[in-house]
Amino acid sequence: MDICLRSVASRLGLLLAALAVLASLLAGPVPTFAQGSQAVAAPSDASPASSVCLPKSTKSAEAAKLFEDGLQLRYDFHTEQALDKFREATRKDAGFARAWSYIVLLGTDTPEAKRAAVRARLASKNASPGDKLLMKWVTSTEDGRFLEAIRAMNDLIAMCPRDAQLNYEAGLWVRSQGDSAGAVRLTRRALEIEPDFAGALNTLAYQLATMNKYDEALSYLKRYIELEPKDPNPYDSMAEILQGAGRLEESLAEYRHALQVDPTFYTSQKGLGDDYALLGDEDRARLEYTKALAMVTLPQQRLDIEIQSAITYAREGNGRQARLEFAPVLLEASKYQLRDYESLIHQNLALLAESPAAAIKQLNAADLALTQPGHVSGAKRTRLLSRSLELRAQLAAVSRKPATARYAVARLDKMFQTSHTNAVERAYHGANGALLAAQNKARAAIEELEQDPENAISMAKLAELQAASGNVAEAGETRALLRADYSTTLQDWQIAQRFRPQ
């Protein structure tokens, strides 16, 4: 399956005109006026709805068909195949604004996306108001003008308030911006409008799972399976959510179910490996990963599996073998100029390093990889660099190298001022928290570490400081969260295993 990892953060979609027509007929009531006063005028209840939100915007039947095919692929998260369809659509009709917008959307922060943004702006001069808003939403995001992007998104939703796909896409987008509650609200709205919207059921389940609401997530996936019993993906999703909940035996059964439906579904084969790895059966995990390698078609997919396979040796306590296993994987990433994978592998090697100096050397290499020409978007570079700098600060802080930690914090601070993004912000707080903790400034460190909840190293340090400060209950809660972390990354495993009974 062809999926572009970690590049989805600012994807958005558009609505199908036919659905919009149907949806607008189902328009519900505006929210009720909860509290007020006679001295204050009641809210306007104007509910602007359009029967046709985004009419067909190309005269080319071929381009329209390609676009529709691309949309379906996009909703199944086959990003690369979807992009191919949108590219082909623009070749059939160079003035197809909506297709250009989608290339911007899916190719976030890449040279292609920047070129497509220019074409989208040009093409949208004669486009419908809805297409103009879509273009504005997408290109403003690309330019980092988030307030403009939000305005355009909400104006588009206001134009078509009962469009299930639009609400669904908006949910994905706000989640990518860090607004989980907003994402759940919008995706639920999509399902209220269209209860059998399979993609929304799947997405909502994952949104809820990231908020640790596993039971509710699983209920949506059951419905997803009922709707698409002959598709492997619903079983695969069920398996992954069960894995996240730590219900590993049940997860194995669901992955096997997915493979019964489609024996070539490599993500489920890889999932079996992940489950066995988490269960501590590393030999079996490697066997399953080897089977998965025979199913993949893209170098990124191969690298994903090889990285997980190398980590199994670390889980066995054989860091030396893990490092040896990573060596050819690193060469492979370098061969394909996949700088994000190179950086990621070096970060893993830093976690496996035998000395602080060796770890810092690996992090230098991780940062250097991101400066090399290759296949990685600007946004991804920023994320990976911020993660690398945070890890540098964390490792330096515990190995009593305050100058190195301060350097990393200062670089993150500078990045944060120019690139005010969630990943950079959290990394800054995590790095600064580590530094403050090393300086015995526990209270300030706790405040900082609390701002970095998705980083296991930060959470482990937070639990330690909470306990030392006498906050026994809070420390217990933090430890419980870490114990319940069934993520498959090396860093998460290294931390989680410290908090689990041996």
Add this chain to the structure above:
Amino acid sequence: MSRYGLVALAVIAFGSFAPAADVALVSLKNSRTAAVNSSDLVKIIKTTHKWSDGRDLLVVLTDPSSPEMRVVAEKLLSLTTGDFRRSIEAANRGRVVFVVVASDDEALKMLQSNPGAVALVNVYSINSSIDVWKIDGRLPLEHAYLLHSQ
């Protein structure tokens, strides 16, 4: 691993790369000067209930215990949620100063009917009919914006 799962895990593993949610102070488009100093704003909201030009303050907001309003209470007003709620009740004993509504959508609709009012909403609720205020010279989602929440 599912189609969406890869995406979700990516976000978990690396964090999302765009800004987190902030609270925006907003007013109807072109209805007011969309900038204020935080110390003045605190005084206006907590004490005077009047703008510097003498006009009455009218603030539309959601439940004071919502995550967004907790940011306002703690970061702007230095109040607990309970104190914030009590200050709203006390202020409303005379004329209506604060209107608590059920949602951001409703808050924005209130502005249409009350052009002199301001509202406090999640920044992801804004649309083109409103102006977003600068507080201490900064807009939501900018570095060091006062009403930022992670």
